[in-house]
Amino acid sequence: MLFTPFQLGRITLPNRIVMSPMTRSRAPGNVPNAQMARYYALRATAGLIVTEGTSPSQHGLGYTRIPGAFSADQAAGWRLVTDAVHAAGGRIFIQLMHTGRVGHPANLPTGGRVLAPSPIAAPGQIHTDAAGMQPYPVPAEMTVAEIHTAIAEFAHAARSAIVAGADGVELHGANGYLLEQFLNTAANQRTDDYGGSVAKRIRFVVEVAEAVAHAIDRDRVGIRLSPHGVAGGMVADADTDAVYLALATELQRIGIVYAHIADHSGLGAPPVPRSLLASLRARFTGAVILSGGYDRARAEADLEAHVGDLVAFGRPFLANPNLVAKLRDNRALIPADPKTFFTPGEPGYLDWPAD
Ligand SMILES: Cc1cc2nc3c(=O)[nH]c(=O)nc-3n(C[C@H](O)[C@H](O)[C@H](O)COP(=O)(O)O)c2cc1C
Secondary structure: OOOOOEEEOOEEEOOOEEEOOOOOOOOHHHOOOHHHHHHHHOOOOOOEEEEEEEEOOHHHOOOOOOOEOOOHHHHHHHHHHHHHHHHOOOOEEEEEOOOOOOOOHHHOOOOOOOEEOOOOOOOOEEEEOOOEEEEOOOOEEOOHHHHHHHHHHHHHHHHHHHHOOOOEEEEEEOOOOHHHHHHOOOOOOOOOOOOOOHHHHOHHHHHHHHHHHHHHOHHHEEEEEOOOOOHHHOOOOOOHHHHHHHHHHHHHHHOOOEEEEEOOHHHOOOOOOHHHHHHHHHHOOOEEEEEOOOOHHHHHHHHHOOOOOEEEEOHHHHOOOOHHHHHHOOOOOOOOOHHHOOOOOOOOOOOOOOO
C-alpha cells in the first residue's frame, strides 16, 4: 500500500510516504534560501514533504538558524523552496513551530522574547551560536493579549506560507513546543481560560487551528501531536488521554485534513498507546500520519491494518534523498550522520548521493 496514491484534501499524493519535519538549522538570518530549495527538491518524490519547524513569530525562533514564515524576506525565501519542489514534481506543507519556552534569548532576533503559558523553565540546556550550551531561561508568562497575538501570528504565517506557494501548513503541536506547552501541565499552570481543566488546556491549540483553518481553508491544515511524549520536559498526567481525545473531537469539528502522530519510543520516550491511537482515529476522520522508527515492512503492516493512512520517515530521508526509490527497490539505506544534523552549510546536507 505504501506505493499507492492518496487524496489529501485538494492534493493527490502519488505514494503514502511523508518526509517528516526535520530542523536542519541551515537558514542564517531565519530566511529560507537556495540551499534549502535544493535540499527539498532532491526529496520531491516523497508523497508529501513536511518542512522543518518554521516560526510564525519573532518570539518563536528559539533555536539557532531556523526559518520563519512571517516577514516578506522569509516568504520570498519559501517561494524559492516551493517552486523548486513543485518543479521537481513534489508537494510541500510548511511546519509552523513556535518554540515557546524551548528557546534562548541569544537565538532570538532583536525584540524576540521567550514566552510560554507559565513561567517555568524547560529542563536542561540549549545550543546557542553566541555562547555554546546554555540553561533554558525562565520564560515570560503570556498575557491573554499575547496569546491572542500568537494566534493571529499563526494565521498570518499560514497565509504567508500559502502565498509563498506551499500546499498547506502543519501546526507543530508535538515535541514540547508552544502548542504542546499549553496542553501539558508541566508547562501550563494557568488558572485563567487557557489552563486547568481539559477544555481550558486545549483551548489555545483549538483557537490556533480555527484561526489557521479560517485563514487558508481547513483542507490545507494538518497538525502534529505527540501524546505521552517527553520532549522539552513534557510529563503525562491522569488527564493526558482525555486532553487528546477532547482535542481530536475539536479538530474533527474544525475539519482539518490530517493528524500526524509522532511516536518517539524509538528515541526513549514512552510509546503512544495503541488504544489511544484507535480512539483518536474513531473521533477524527481526517487522514492519520504515523511517524517514528518506521521501515518499509512496519509501514506496510500498519497501513494494511488501517492504523493510519500515511507513514512519515524522518532520519532515513536525511542521507537518502531518493528514499522512495530505495524503499521501493529494497535497496540499502545510508545511515544519517548526527554530527551534521544542525551544522551550517552544505556538508551533511547537500553532499549525499542523489541516486
Ligand atoms: C535532525 C532532526 C530534526 C528534527 N526536527 C523536527 C522538527 O523540526 N519538527 C518536528 O516535528 N520533528 C522534528 N524531528 C523529529 C522527526 O520528525 C521524527 O519524528 C523523528 O526523527 C522520528 O522519526 P524517524 O524514526 O523516522 O526518524 C527531528 C528529527 C531529527 C532527527
